[in-house]
Amino acid sequence: MSSIDSSLQPSLERTQELREALSGIRQRVAIAAASSRQPTLVAVSKYKPASDILACFEQSHLDFGENYVQELVDKASLLPREIRWHFIGTLQSNKAKTLASIPNLHCIQTLTSTKAASALNKALPTERASPLHVLLQVNTSGEDNKSGLPPLGPDTDIASTELSQLATFIVKECPKLRLEGLMTIGSLEQSLNASKSEKNLDFEKLRETSQHLADYLTKEHGDGQWGHEATGKLLLSMGMSSDFEAALKSGSDIVRVGTGVTYPGWQPYNTPTGQTSIERPYSTYDPIMSATASTMACNDNGQASAAQLSASVPAGSQITAKWSQWTHAEGPVTVYMAKCNGSCTSSNSNSLKWFKISETGLKSGTVGAGKWGLGDVMATLSYTATIPASLAAGEYLIRHELLALHQANTPQWYPECAQLTVTGGGGKTPSGSYLVSFPGAYSASDPSININIYADPAKSQTTYKVPGPAVWNGQ
Numbered sequence: 001m002s003s004i005d006s007s008l009q010p011s012l013e014r015t016q017e018l019r020e021a022l023s024g025i026r027q028r029v030a031i032a033a034a035s036s037r038q039p040t041l042v043a044v045s046k047y048k049p050a051s052d053i054l055a056c057f058e059q060s061h062l063d064f065g066e067n068y069v070q071e072l073v074d075k076a077s078l079l080p081r082e083i084r085w086h087f088i089g090t091l092q093s094n095k096a097k098t099l100a101s102i103p104n105l106h107c108i109q110t111l112t113s114t115k116a117a118s119a120l121n122k123a124l125p126t127e128r129a130s131p132l133h134v135l136l137q138v139n140t141s142g143e144d145n146k147s148g149l150p151p152l153g154p155d156t157d158i159a160s161t162e163l164s165q166l167a168t169f170i171v172k173e174c175p176k177l178r179l180e181g182l183m184t185i186g187s188l189e190q191s192l193n194a195s196k197s198e199k200n201l202d203f204e205k206l207r208e209t210s211q212h213l214a215d216y217l218t219k220e221h222g223d224g225q226w227g228h229e230a231t232g233k234l235l236l237s238m239g240m241s242s243d244f245e246a247a248l249k250s251g252s253d254i255v256r257v258g259t260g261v262t263y264p265g266w267q268p269y270n271t272p273t274g275q276t277s278i279e280r281p282y283s284t285y286d287p288i289m290s291a292t293a294s295t296m297a298c299n300d301n302g303q304a305s306a307a308q309l310s311a312s313v314p315a316g317s318q319i320t321a322k323w324s325q326w327t328h329a330e331g332p333v334t335v336y337m338a339k340c341n342g343s344c345t346s347s348n349s350n351s352l353k354w355f356k357i358s359e360t361g362l363k364s365g366t367v368g369a370g371k372w373g374l375g376d377v378m379a380t381l382s383y384t385a386t387i388p389a390s391l392a393a394g395e396y397l398i399r400h401e402l403l404a405l406h407q408a409n410t411p412q413w414y415p416e417c418a419q420l421t422v423t424g425g426g427g428k429t430p431s432g433s434y435l436v437s438f439p440g441a442y443s444a445s446d447p448s449i450n451i452n453i454y455a456d457p458a459k460s461q462t463t464y465k466v467p468g469p470a471v472w473n474g475q
């Protein structure tokens with residue numbers, strides 16, 4: 001790897017971590033795929049440094065997926081030419097030229113328009129050794145926030161659909177493109193239901209769509225000019241971290257696996273009807289101003305939503321909470337969990353016992369002018385905590401609390417909760433003084449709560465005790 005800048009070399013520790021993660025995913029893919037098939041595992045590397053990709057490449061991994069054109073261009077210029085890049089982000093036809101200039105761009109999985117197809121076909125250099133593979137993205141779940149063309153059903157007049165017209169356009173008019181198959185994302189709801197052993201209807205829909213499209217293409221154009229070069233079949237790209245095993249059972253040929261699953265949050269200003277989220281409902285962005293408010297647990301009456309979901313996570317995993325906006329830099333961030341009595345969906349958060357798994361209070365400087373956990377949240381709009389690896393498996397609530405201290409003696413709490421099903425783990429749960437109730441854990445007279453960060457003492461105070469119990473150490 002002499003052509004690679006040494007700064008691209010990952011640390012030994014990171015290499016080890018990635019090697020384990022990659023081999024774990026490869027094993028799960030091999031187990032879930034029927035023995036006769038060898039699906040392609042695309043490692044989704046968006047937001048990851050080039051050194052991570054290099055570490056996986058050195059484990060003989062060649063297929064990587066990226067969502068952003070400039071990020072892909074930058075990484076491709078640094079990394080080995082043997083890599084097969086898959087573009088899986090939203091494709092704008094004005095970016096086609098930039099993408100086409102990447103010599104080892106292997107596949108575009110998100111094609112949805114003849115305009116983009118035509119721009120790619122025009123921009124691809126004639127010296128490319130093989131056509132660029134393209135997959136057409138299908139919006140199987142019909143959600144507004146997902147791109148893709150509508151799927152085909154038994155009653156569809158196929159010749160009149162955008163999907164068949166785009167496929168025909170590529171086969172007939174784009175010699176530098178090879179129509180290799182179809183791609184879908186599918187809904188989170190289907191993904192979570194399917195993990196409870198029902199069929200994922202979005203994946204079934206993509207498979208059905210591909211059969212209709214293949215029949216149509218055979219009839220219109222014969223075989224040979226489309227599909228996988230070796231088998232002539234249309235390939236299916238479906239399945240991500242949360243659902244690739246279900247996708248492989250539905251016949252997926254390409255799975256796209258990143259490092260995690262993103263779950264949309266509760267939308268307090270939309271109607272609760274029909275909202276599906278792992279987050280517990282809450283109704284306002286306004287802060288809670290009393291240390292003993294009845295809403296202190298989860299900023300609501302303590303109940304689950306009508307269509308409450310839970311995320312399944314192994315003990316020891318990292319959970320990153322994300323905020324779309326945050327404006328106060330002074331105060332602590334705290335993460336609690338509570339074991340539900342059996343089902344979380346039927347548990348009231350006000351009756352649970354909570355324990356702390358993470359906190360970030362005053363990080364440096366003084367109470368009056370230092371750096372706080374909330375400053376990090378403001379800068380990154382996120383906070384990452386680790387579920388203790390020793391925690392017993394079971395259903396839990398997780399509670400992220402921002403405590404804003406920017407108004408003298410006027411603490412402002414912003415708690416939010418989500419439901420988790422923890423798997424694996426070491427069978428341990430905290431007890432005794434680690435456990436608190438909400439309301440109950442906080443008192444208005446606590447000097448960390450009734451605090452004036454602009455008063456004279458705060459100008460020299462360099463310690464701050466985050467309210468609530470000690471962080472449980474997992475023992």
Ligand SMILES: *Cc1c(COP(=O)(O)O)cnc(C)c1O
Binds near residue numbers: 046088185240258
């Ligand atoms: C990010 C992304 C993935 C990977 O998602 P994970 O949940 O991290 O596995 C797969 N497909 C597409 C289209 C993506 O944008």
